[in-house]
Amino acid sequence: MSPAAAMNRYRPDFRDLLEGFDLPTLERDPSTIFALSPDLKLIYVNPAWCMFAARNDGEPELSRHYHLDTPVADAMCGPLREFCLQAFQKALCTGTPWHYDYECSSAEHYRMYHQTAYPLPLRRGLLVVNSLVREHVHVDRKPVSTGSTTNHYRTKDGLITQCAHCRRVQRPSRPAVWDWIPAWVSHMPPNTTGGICPLCFAHYWKPHVKAKRAAAPDLAHV
Numbered sequence: 612m613s614p615a616a617a618m619n620r621y622r623p624d625f626r627d628l629l630e631g632f633d634l635p636t637l638e639r640d641p642s643t644i645f646a647l648s649p650d651l652k653l654i655y656v657n658p659a660w661c662m663f664a665a666r667n668d669g670e671p672e673l674s675r676h677y678h679l680d681t682p683v684a685d686a687m688c689g690p691l692r693e694f695c696l697q698a699f700q701k702a703l704c705t706g707t708p709w710h711y712d713y714e715c716s717s718a719e720h721y722r723m724y725h726q727t728a729y730p731l732p733l734r735r736g737l738l739v740v741n742s743l744v745r746e747h748v749h750v751d752r753k754p755v756s757t758g759s760t761t762n763h764y765r766t767k768d769g770l771i772t773q774c775a776h777c778r779r780v781q782r783p784s785r786p787a788v789w790d791w792i793p794a795w796v797s798h799m800p801p802n803t804t805g806g807i808c809p810l811c812f813a814h815y816w817k818p819h820v821k822a823k824r825a826a827a828p829d830l831a832h833v
């Protein structure tokens with residue numbers, strides 16, 4: 612059975628929520644697409660989403676853990692979680708699509724995506740489309756050979772911190788250094804947690820933090 616068929620991919624009432632969006636079009640789209648209910652639970656994933664998960668060693672775990680009605684928050688970790696949840700809620704409340712660029716690289720390829728969260732008619736949910744913007748083999752990242760050095764990347768608490776965007780791994784002995792370890796992009800060692808490296812923070816987050824401060828100057832600590 613193909614991964615796309617192995618999972619119940621949409622809630623029975625999903626088609627009725629679309630009104631203007633065409634389900635066969637979503638089904639054919641090569642972009643990975645999922646939809647969320649107003650309380651931000653998974654109500655649809657398209658075949659491309661399943662294929663992407665399978666290609667990136669996400670199956671069968673993804674289908675088992677992120678089945679329909681799973682809160683999308685369960686699929687995120689670290690500061691990225693609050694950032695995305697707030698953005699999704701804002702798009703639902705305002706009825707305005709939310710746009711966001713992010714990196715999701717594999718061990719071999721650099722990949723940049725554009726995400727758009729479209730509010731469904733009557734704000735009965737969100738349709739989240741992830742389109743590939745750019746892909747090429749890594750040319751600017753020198754891999755670090757891990758060998759038996761897994762423990763060099765563990766903190767005192769036994770955790771390994773991986774940047775949620777670029778997938779580099781922080782060195783606890785020199786916290787400013789984040790290494791590119793291709794073998795760990797697909798298969799991270801146990802007890803890995805998500806973080807944000809300084810470069811990704813500067814690129815992806817600072818504009819949003821600045822916008823938030825401008826909207827609410829009293830939030831200087833944000």
Ligand SMILES: [Zn+2]
Binds near residue numbers: 775812
């Ligand atoms: Zn990063």
